[in-house]
Every structure is written in structure tokens, then in C-alpha cells.
Amino acid sequence: MKQLTDQLGTLHSFETAPKRIISLVPSQTELLFDLGLEEKIIGITKFCVHPYHLKSTKKIVGGTKKIHFEKIKLLQPDIIICNKEENTLEIVEQLSAICPVWVTNIVSVEDNFQMISDFGQLFNCRTEAQKWNDKLTFALNDFKKYIHDIPSKKAAYFIWKNPYMVAGKDTYINELLKLNHFQNIYEEKGRYPEIELKKMRLEGDPDLVFLSSEPYPFKEEDAFDIGRFTHHAKTIFVDGEMFSWHGSRLLKAFPYFKLLHERLKN
CATH class of the missing domain: 3.40.50.1980 (Nitrogenase molybdenum iron protein domain)
Structure with a gap:
């Protein structure tokens, strides 16, 4: 037993x-x-x-x-x-x-490691689980070195429209934003708060507005609508799977994040 x-x-x-x-x-x-x-x-x-x-x-x-x-x-x-x-x-x-x-x-990257270890125990595949955790640990440490000198930027991460909703605190998305040195302007507003676009500048005036591909697939017209309420923010479409899927997907997220930061330099 x-x-x-x-x-x-x-x-x-x-x-x-x-x-x-x-x-x-x-x-x-x-x-x-x-x-x-x-x-x-x-x-x-x-x-x-x-x-x-x-x-x-x-x-x-x-x-x-x-x-x-x-x-x-x-x-x-x-x-x-x-x-x-x-x-x-x-x-x-x-x-x-x-x-x-x-x-x-x-909620955290540590929770992700724990889940993989748990599955290893649960399904008698401890060796495979350990391999994945080793790969993820190496990739995480490598990414931390990469991101070390990149300055923090204020960001808002949109997940839904009608009503507009963003990722807030105690979410895996927020943890990955922090890992990327993105300071979530809605971190203290709840987990997935509904927001008013016209208040965005008052509530944090982000440098970056991320429009996710899921659960709501944002389009160009959404970027235009949201952009009217930001001051100087750069609006970027992002792959929602990279920010919200846990498990083995995290291994693909690190190279994706590096490419994202390279894009932001231009």
C-alpha cells in the first residue's frame, strides 16, 4: 500500500x-x-x-x-x-x-518541481521525473544568469476581454512575470482582477502591456483599443502557454523568454 x-x-x-x-x-x-x-x-x-x-x-x-x-x-x-x-x-x-x-x-516554480516529483512517485517513473527536474533546474539557473542584469519594467498581463481581466497575485503567471523582471502593476489587486482601461495609467502606468494568446486570443484591434489608454507602453502579443502552462512546458518557456527580451531591446 x-x-x-x-x-x-x-x-x-x-x-x-x-x-x-x-x-x-x-x-x-x-x-x-x-x-x-x-x-x-x-x-x-x-x-x-x-x-x-x-x-x-x-x-x-x-x-x-x-x-x-x-x-x-x-x-x-x-x-x-x-x-x-x-x-x-x-x-x-x-x-x-x-x-x-x-x-x-x-503557483510557484517550486510547486512545479514538486508536482513532477509527485508524479514520479505516483506512477513509478521516478527516474524520468528526476531527469525532467534536473533539466528544468539547469535551465532555470541559466535563465537567472541571463536575466540578472536586465532592468525591471512595469507590466500588465491581459488574459480576458469583456470584461478586461489581468493576471494578479498568487498566480503562476505572476511568478513567471517576476522571474522575467516584469513588475506586475496589478499584483496587489487580487488573483485575476477585472480592470477599467481608463484607470490603467493611474493604477501603475505600465511600460509593457502583454496580450496573451489564451484563454482569450487577443487580436490587433484589441491592441489598438487598449493602446489608447496607455501613455508610453509597448503592446506585445505573447504565447499564453509559455506563461501559464506548468509541467514540462517550462523548459520551452526559458528560450521563449530570452527571445522576448531580445525583442524588447529593439
């Missing part, structure tokens, strides 16, 4: 390592694949787009907020992977009637 605790502090007991996995978190589906667990994944969401071929080889069981309970039940999973931010408490409670629901909670 193996006993392990997830990132919400819930204790789970397993006779053997789970062999039938459903993942309701796109970034964690990618991580499970990268840990060599493709054969054990039986169900994913319609938003699990990396690696792309999984959409044609695995059962789609809904989205991250709306799931097909019966489809999941019929798949007879040993474990369902959820995330505190991506999936609702109601979903987690409902699914707990089927099998153990492992919930991750990633």
Missing part, C-alpha cells in the same frame, strides 16, 4: 501504481506524455493539444470546466488528474465517487 499526499493536502492510498489515467489539465497531459506515460493515458480534455496526436488516440471527456461524467465512468480510470485553478471543486467532488482525484496546485 502506497500513501501519497497531493498539493491540496489530500491523502491518497494506492495498492499499486495507477495504470488508467484521465487528465483534465492540458499542461499536465503534456507532462504525463513527457514522463513516458502515453500508454496509461485513457482520457483527456478537448483543450489537451500537446502532443497533438493524443486528440485522435485518446477519449475526449469534455473540457476543463464542463465534463462528461458518464464517459469518464465508462472508462474505469484508476486516477483522475485535476488542478485547483483549472477544475472546479464541484467537479473534483463529483469525480471522487469514481476513483481517487489527484489535485495539483501550481
Whole structure:
């Protein structure tokens, strides 16, 4: 009997390592694949787009907020992977009637390392998990050296329109902004505050306005609308996966961030 605790502090007991996995978190589906667990994944969401071929080889069981309970039940999973931010408490409670629901909670880079170690223990792939954590540690240290002398800039990171919403404190996005020496002007406004464009200059007057590709795909006309309310800010479209996907995606984020900083120099 193996006993392990997830990132919400819930204790789970397993006779053997789970062999039938459903993942309701796109970034964690990618991580499970990268840990060599493709054969054990039986169900994913319609938003699990990396690696792309999984959409044609695995059962789609809904989205991250709306799931097909019966489809999941019929798949007879040993474990369902959820995330505190991506999936609702109601979903987690409902699914707990089927099998153990492992919930991750990633706010910091350290939480990300912990999740990978946990998956190594949970699915008996400790060596692969350690390899990933070693690669990420090396890449993180390398990036910290790169960013060391780059001065801080004030930034606003937009995630939604109608209403306009930005990333705030206690979010993984905010942690990655800080890692990049971007000072989030909305850090003290809550996790994902709604904001008024006309107040942006008063609330921090950012140097940079980041328009994310997800969950809302911002377009050129949005950049124009938002730009009318900024003083001198540079508006930049960014890949939302690099700022908000945790797991193994972080390894691809570091070179992306370096390119972003090179663009900002021009």
C-alpha cells in the first residue's frame, strides 16, 4: 500500500501504481506524455493539444470546466488528474465517487518541481521525473544568469476581454512575470482582477502591456483599443502557454523568454 499526499493536502492510498489515467489539465497531459506515460493515458480534455496526436488516440471527456461524467465512468480510470485553478471543486467532488482525484496546485516554480516529483512517485517513473527536474533546474539557473542584469519594467498581463481581466497575485503567471523582471502593476489587486482601461495609467502606468494568446486570443484591434489608454507602453502579443502552462512546458518557456527580451531591446 502506497500513501501519497497531493498539493491540496489530500491523502491518497494506492495498492499499486495507477495504470488508467484521465487528465483534465492540458499542461499536465503534456507532462504525463513527457514522463513516458502515453500508454496509461485513457482520457483527456478537448483543450489537451500537446502532443497533438493524443486528440485522435485518446477519449475526449469534455473540457476543463464542463465534463462528461458518464464517459469518464465508462472508462474505469484508476486516477483522475485535476488542478485547483483549472477544475472546479464541484467537479473534483463529483469525480471522487469514481476513483481517487489527484489535485495539483501550481503557483510557484517550486510547486512545479514538486508536482513532477509527485508524479514520479505516483506512477513509478521516478527516474524520468528526476531527469525532467534536473533539466528544468539547469535551465532555470541559466535563465537567472541571463536575466540578472536586465532592468525591471512595469507590466500588465491581459488574459480576458469583456470584461478586461489581468493576471494578479498568487498566480503562476505572476511568478513567471517576476522571474522575467516584469513588475506586475496589478499584483496587489487580487488573483485575476477585472480592470477599467481608463484607470490603467493611474493604477501603475505600465511600460509593457502583454496580450496573451489564451484563454482569450487577443487580436490587433484589441491592441489598438487598449493602446489608447496607455501613455508610453509597448503592446506585445505573447504565447499564453509559455506563461501559464506548468509541467514540462517550462523548459520551452526559458528560450521563449530570452527571445522576448531580445525583442524588447529593439
